[in-house]
Amino acid sequence: MKSKIVIEVQMRCDKCRSKAMKIAASTDGVESVALQGDDRKSLVVTGDGVDSVNLTKTLRKKIGRAVIVEQGEVKKKEEDKKKVEENKIQWWPQPVVVYDQLESNPNPCSII
Template identity: 65%
Template sequence: MKQKIVIKVEMTCDKCRSKAMALVAATVGVDSVALAGDSKDQVVVVGDGVDSVKLTSALRKKVGHAQLVQVGEVKKEEEKKKPAEAAAATAAVVEYTYPWHYYQYPSHAAPVYGYQQYYSGPDTWWM
């Protein structure tokens, strides 16, 4: 049974956010982690067999003040939405090909001082 856990964490900077996300993602049983809320101060965890109390206390120790907001089952509609969103995301990926080539300068056997050897003037650059 998958469950959805929402934890409000006091995160003041991007470093705190990444630290909290890494800590939650490393927990056994976590399937997905997301940030929610207006100021991105809530961590939404979806997983199977995740202990919400231990996760909250670990966030308190490593990041800062954390409060368990909600624990509940994942609805079937959310599970059905994920494969459709994943298919739409993969369909939107466009592979770009580069038509130009990078110029590779010739290697030199002897040291060349300046560019006089390869540059003969502004009017003969195309020859």
């Protein structure tokens, strides 16, 4: 079961952000790590079997204040595909009509 964890971390500079991302990526079960928010202070961790409490404690020790903001399951892709299929517009190609101009007008020149 995949879970999505949002952790707000006190990050002042880009060095702190990259350090926090490295710590989160090295945790067992993590599949993806991203920064979120206007100030890029929220760390979004997605994975299977991620220990959010242990990750938060590690971030507190290495970087500074860290608080779990949100934790929940990730929706399956099948549900997303169903929604996309419902919103699709069906397109039917128009029939191609070819007129044979040579049989109706033997002279191809139009200025006569």
